[in-house]
Amino acid sequence: MANGWSLVIGLIIIVAASVAAWFLSPKGENQTLFRSTLILTFVSCYLMWAIVFLSQWHPLIAPKRADIRPDRVPN
Helix, strand or coil, rough: CCHHHHHHHHHHHHHHHHHHHHHHHCCCHHHHHHHHHHHHHHHHHHHHHHHHHHHHHHHCCCCCCCCCCHCCCCC
16 A cells, blocks of 8 residues: 555544543553554554555655666666
């Protein structure tokens, strides 16, 4: 799935997991800490995945092959 829809699908999954963490967190004095930890973890993992995905999908530097003779490189 190497297209732009994977980012949208991943975002939908992260939003659903964050909403589930919000409503299903155990009640108690540490409820806010538990919610914040889970939601920040989901968002951080998604951002890391999205940055790596986009950097491989649209690299800033084009790869160059060293094993091709200069007269055989297409223009």
